[in-house]
Amino acid sequence: IWSELKPFRAPLILTILIELFGTLGYIFIDHFSLMDAIYQTGITFTTVGFGEIAPISPMGRLFTIFLIVAGFAVFSYAVGILVDVINKGRLLSLLKEN
Amino acid sequence: IWSELKPFRAPLILTILIELFGTLGYIFIDHFSLMDAIYQTGITFTTVGFGEIAPISPMGRLFTIFLIVAGFAVFSYAVGILVDVINKGRLLSLLKEN
Amino acid sequence: IWSELKPFRAPLILTILIELFGTLGYIFIDHFSLMDAIYQTGITFTTVGFGEIAPISPMGRLFTIFLIVAGFAVFSYAVGILVDVINKGRLLSLLKEN
Amino acid sequence: IWSELKPFRAPLILTILIELFGTLGYIFIDHFSLMDAIYQTGITFTTVGFGEIAPISPMGRLFTIFLIVAGFAVFSYAVGILVDVINKGRLLSLLKEN
Numbered sequence A, B, C, D: 001i002w003s004e005l006k007p008f009r010a011p012l013i014l015t016i017l018i019e020l021f022g023t024l025g026y027i028f029i030d031h032f033s034l035m036d037a038i039y040q041t042g043i044t045f046t047t048v049g050f051g052e053i054a055p056i057s058p059m060g061r062l063f064t065i066f067l068i069v070a071g072f073a074v075f076s077y078a079v080g081i082l083v084d085v086i087n088k089g090r091l092l093s094l095l096k097e098n
């Protein structure tokens, strides 16, 4: 099972990097508390989007759009890898049978 | 049609487990009513994210992030399986023709 | 190009049916205006989730969860078909070359 | 790496066109400021959905639904292409081995 999880290492690391980057961004741009910054990043790049936990400035809003796009890219990538992992087994067994 | 639905049993069970887990979490951590806890879980792990139905504590917000990530994983898994089921028919017919 | 769009007829019809069903639901359960019901359905089953446009009752909230799940199913189905359509061309050309 | 990024040119251009279209729409229909229009478009077509940054009229709400549907189509298309790009490498190597 470990080798099957290996392809997910890259999206997992990217997700953690985005969470870190977003948290630092909200702290520096809009002086969020650490907890608020973690939460705002988490609900933003996952597109849950409860709303703005604390006021976000125009600069912070541009940062937010960047965060969303980065999150989308990583999420699409993760779905792509998942489909690939599932397909791999399927293809291998189909080609062997034929 | 029953055998085609079989691969969706796992994501369906996982979805119900997450809904249960989230409901219990909001009741114990932030003393939500049963109805509010069901609704908050439902709009959170599906990323609809209307907002916080009742006040959520810092502990509850960390729980919320966990719920979102778990929901994402199950959703990606379900999409992957769906793509796989659609592909299976396609691949079988293509390989037989060739 | 018409025959390539044909596989999308089913998800398109399902999307319109969900939009209709949701609109009727919000009108009957929570006495939404037609415009509010259309908007609430649209932002709910697509998981955009701006929030509750007008107050939603416990019954309406259960209906909302059902709407989200139905929307998810149709969206996953549409993505699966899209991936399938793109793959079909790829597979055909690869198998012919080999 | 450049040739691998080439299939993403179409969804990238479509995303920029939607962002432009949405921004112009909110400015003309509901007299949003440029910054608000950019932000409202960004959080809407990505389904993040923090909420209505400034009041949106019935006409603007119909426009919003159109924006969401267009965003969904482009996002599904991008995921489809990504899956295709990942699959291409896989298929090529599998068919060569067999």
Ligand SMILES: [K+]
Binding pocket: A048, A049, A050, A051, B048, B049, B050, B051, C048, C049, C050, C051, D048, D049, D050, D051
């Ligand atoms: K929201």
Ligand SMILES: [K+]
Binding pocket: A047, A048, A049, A050, B047, B048, B049, B050, C047, C048, C049, C050, D047, D048, D049, D050
């Ligand atoms: K949302």
